[in-house]
Amino acid sequence: MVDARYNVVVIGGGIVGLAVAREITKRFPALRLLLVEKEDRVARHQSGHNSGVIHSGVYYKPGSLKARLCVAGAADMVAFCREHEIPHKVCGKVIVATNQQELPRLEELGRRGEANGVGGLRLIGGEELREIEPHASGLRALLVPSTGVTDYGLVSEKYAQLAAAQGGTIMTSAEVTRIHRRPDEIIVETRRGAFSTNYLINCAGLYSDRICRMAGDEPQVVIVPFRGEYYHLVPARASLVRALIYPLPDPRFPFLGVHFTRRVNEKVDAGPNAVLALHREGYRKADISLQDVVSTGTFPGFWRMAVKHWQSGWSELRRSLSKAAFVKSLQRLIPEIRERDLTPGDSGVRAQAVNSEGVLLDDFQFVCSGKMFHVLNVPSPAATASLTIGQTITQTAMKDLGLGGG
């Protein structure tokens, strides 16, 4: 017995699932679409706990999905925010080289950004850096004028409204508990009923590998949760940062290093770090889930990753436990920052897919399996790229799954 029949069911009311729902309902308003979200409102996890940066696309390997979807997606995101009057600002950012050894990598980053089609990039000297960010210190910097900030929680809510206005159903408090694959339909059991669908799109973020397995597929990766902890600059010291100040990232990791972000609400954040979390939705250090610890700890890829990266894992942990260590990293960018300038802020947990070789997947990862589509790795800049990710998934699903063809 099912409660209702749909053409498409999307699992996950984060920015990616909602972007997919919005795109499908916009292009195919006659299709019956249901999006199920386990929380009582959308964007409760990664999409509502991030830095809010509209990334330009400088960091990513030319030709990768991240590079293509981020550069186009950033422009679309700015246009979307403008059209729907969502607070946003194209404030630009500086990526700072603080020592001689970093200079070749900074130049390489500039070339990479240009190869990706990011406009207006310019290498600047220390003096010009201080004209742009008077409190920043560095030998040289890459100026990225097209970077911006917005509030991805508000963007997600707008996607949900638009999908619902086109006839889609957004159902919250509807955790998916079982999935049955039948020859001519898929049954999705949730806490609010069982639904039949022709197509299933898994956008479950931190749980996307488990949903994939629940659907009878083997994801080949495990989602390892990395918590990102922030401090806020106290209001009296917020003037230390005009816009966005980033370090040069460690090329071995998909994380960007602790940085300064002036948000759309004018608050200034410092962070996030990237520390292994013991709960996939563990926003506090003390949050532990036995199931999550076991699923990470029994995955051989996790131990291979740990052997390769134990040193940086250890320094992230130290920086998480010691405010002094956190401040020391920030002082590379703004030497005059002090512990008293910072108060503890929010945190977010990144869903990072790791494969059995212990490699942290760098690019977005989408896997089709019959009438199912699994979104298995969409870390940053997926919020920036959400509109173009939504378009790509819709196109691929149409082609591979015959979506909208009937």
Ligand SMILES: Cc1cc2nc3c(=O)[nH]c(=O)nc-3n(C[C@H](O)[C@H](O)[C@H](O)COP(=O)(O)OP(=O)(O)OC[C@H]3O[C@@H](n4cnc5c(N)ncnc54)[C@H](O)[C@@H]3O)c2cc1C
């Ligand atoms: C600290 C941090 C900083 C970041 N900064 C940036 C940034 O500045 N710019 C940028 O572009 N990106 C940034 N990102 C990345 C960006 O936030 C994510 O890439 C994006 O939000 C991923 O969206 P999602 O929809 O895949 O995941 P989520 O937002 O996590 O959504 C997945 C949804 O699936 C639901 N779900 C899970 N299991 C089930 C189930 N069984 N049944 C029903 N629903 C289920 C969850 O409740 C959740 O709402 C950052 C991320 C973090 C954590």
